[in-house]
Amino acid sequence: MADPMHQFQVTKIVELPTVTVLGLPIDLSITNSVAAMLLAATLVIVFYTLASAKQAVVPGRLQTVGEMLYGLVDGLAESIIGHEGKKFLPFVFTLFALVLFMNLQGMFLVFTATSQLAVTLTLGMLVILTVVAVGFAKNGIKFFKLFAPSGVPGWILPLVVLIEIVSFLVRPLTLALRLFGNMVGGHVVLKIFAGFVIALGGLGVLGWAGAALALTSVVALTALEFMVAFLQAFVFAVLACVYLNDVVHLDSH
């Protein structure tokens, strides 16, 4: 059986020089992971260029889908952050669109960029650093009130503050690991079941029954993975909104 982890192997496609930043060597070569990200971003741009080209009052199919996704994120930002959500809509939408397209690309092509921890962790850090930046820009030093919820009795406050700080610090990790885990898990399971089809198919008539069962599972899992691909992008956008809302409406925290 083929190694189910092989699909996550990063390989170089175009060799580019390595630069050293702060003593850390950074290999800027275009790998399959970078290529997948580039393709996803390009597809987002192409898709939305086509979807918004006509700006028809009665939209066509492409425009309808484009406006539906936009409306989805718009509704999220509006319902979670409130009327200030419009400001953060482009950021949340970029996250959503990029994650969604990278996830879906993994369903069609051989490489899933969001199954790379480096990618999901970068996105998680991007969200949390944006949250911190927005928090300081909006509230100044009062940003730290985030860790001290109002209405907590004094004697328990140190414990609550400690918990809040820890929970804030693990946010990028949970964001990154949730997406990473879902994508890796799904693709590994798909690969293993697909491997069963080949392995059992070579065992004669009895094996064919098993192979058929495995094949059915692969079909069902593929459908499930399409849903997961969308859902994880959606969850990422929802959580980004929730974290942004925490610092936008710090007073009511």
Add this chain to the structure above:
Amino acid sequence: MATETHGTVETTEAPAHEGGGGLPQLQFQHWGGQIVWLLLIFAVLYAVLSKVLLPKVSGAIEERGAKIAGDIADARRLKDEAEVQARAAATEVAEARAKAQKTAADAKAKASAESAERQAKEEAVLAEKLAAAEADIQAARDQAMSHVAAVASETAGAIVEKLTGKAASAAELKAALA
């Protein structure tokens, strides 16, 4: 010799990363490039989406909302206008009907007045004729009556003459007949 050692270093290093049962995602030599590229890609995508594409999408959505609202307002305005016009038309019809009825009544009144006048005139003429005829009849009767007196006197004179053999005078006859 230097290149050879370099080569061996690479060949010993590569399997150590790929094998060992570890996740390929934890080969940290690929992290730097992915992180830098992702940040770059994200920045470009963010710029393109927020500056160019999303405003177009939201513009189309808003335009649609405005168009629908405008169309509904237009339709409502037209409906109001139509109602006003219908009301005006209804009053016009009512006016016209009233006018027509008045004209008809006038015509009827005029016609009946004319006919009454004509009838009166006719009646007057007839009455005149009737009076004249009555006068004629009266005159004829009077005349006839006077003839009767003359015939009676003549007849009486003739009878007297036959009986007595001598004619009676006119004065005698007149006194006998009175």
